[in-house]
Amino acid sequence: MGDVTDYVIETRALSKRYGRKLALDHLDLRIPRGRIHAIVGANGAGKSTLFRILMGFLPPSAGEARILGKDSQSLTPHDRSRIGFVNEEHTLASWMRVSQVAAMQQHQYPRWNQHAYDNVIGHYHVLPEQKVGQLSRGERAGFNLALALAQGPELLVLDEPTLGLDVVAKRAFLESLMYSNATDDCTVIYCSHQMEEIERVADNLIILERGQLRHMSAPEDFTARVSHWIADVPFKGPALHTVPGLLEMQQLDGLQHYLVLDQDEGFERFLREAGARNVQSMPVSLDRAVNAFLAKNHAAPNAA
């Protein structure tokens, strides 16, 4: 290990503007090499824009984006061959046969790893002579992952890869991702909205919101930041803007439920000072924590 941390993705003050809207807002993101990193964010958080810029398909409005140490705006075909990309559409030429696509990729990528390909494709009932158009969604997902891993990428970007897959295909996909040797030397970026999967696969959780980095840590460390408090404050309770760390408040059966960020016992004091006689707190699940965190700033019509 050198003293310089090696980042697979590094952006500095990266911005992308579409008309009046900032899709990326001075984004500073550094993803270290190795392991599986999950990126979550509400729709429109800027994930797709980020990857289009990183792959060099789109120029930034301002700032800098580097992928595998290279400026994303001047990637060579060789640089691109070090990056695998699987998106939710699993788009491939539908008229080609599976064997033809595989042969084409094998020809294109010098580091082609037939063993990795066989290993992953073996999870699926895909025959070489089948046309891509005849494969089911799950089979196409598996085929795509097999192609991407066989390419021997240093960085594998998966954008909602299991969207629309049935439970069996989903499990096969996760297994080939986590237990195939092909991913041993590969950094995986996993974009998903499915917390159940993120909990299973992610070493690192990255939360993007409105084009900015909002959080990065192990998933369990993020969950630990959020707590759920229930109190019986008389009347309507304290004015919401005075509640420290507030993510979400619900009034249920005369009790106030608060989901708050980064609060300790001091929050109990706050509630008691507001008149609560009973205060209880409990931890929340990752799903609930991320949900509350993202819901806080989710667009809503102006209150009447």
Added chain:
Amino acid sequence: MARTRPLMLQIATGDPRPIIKQITDAVRVKIATGELESGDQLPSVRGLAQQLTINPNTVAKAYAELTTEGWLESRQSMGLYVAAPRQRLSDAERDRRLDMAIDHFIHDVVPLGFSPAEVQARVAHGLQQLAPRKRA
């Protein structure tokens, strides 16, 4: 050579306890109740990860925590084993934790309105269920 003891455990996503903690809690209980005995070999990191469909690093972290706490020990390139039983906490710390647990328990139970005798009987029964079981 010792064979790997199967680890009969399940994890749930969507639980407030992170998966690492679900694993460490379950292994500690299995050791405390004798379902796992000292010298038993644990599943490999990869094996348990596949059994639970989770990231192998998560299992590695859970195992590392259990090893640091003295529940498990690694034997050179042979894997992980349940360590010989020993007192893992100081007497004062054990006392403190017991007090804390009892305090919690009483707060939870008093509002339920059972008589103290009833509660004690149920606790005794519960503890009996956990008593080390003989293996077949």
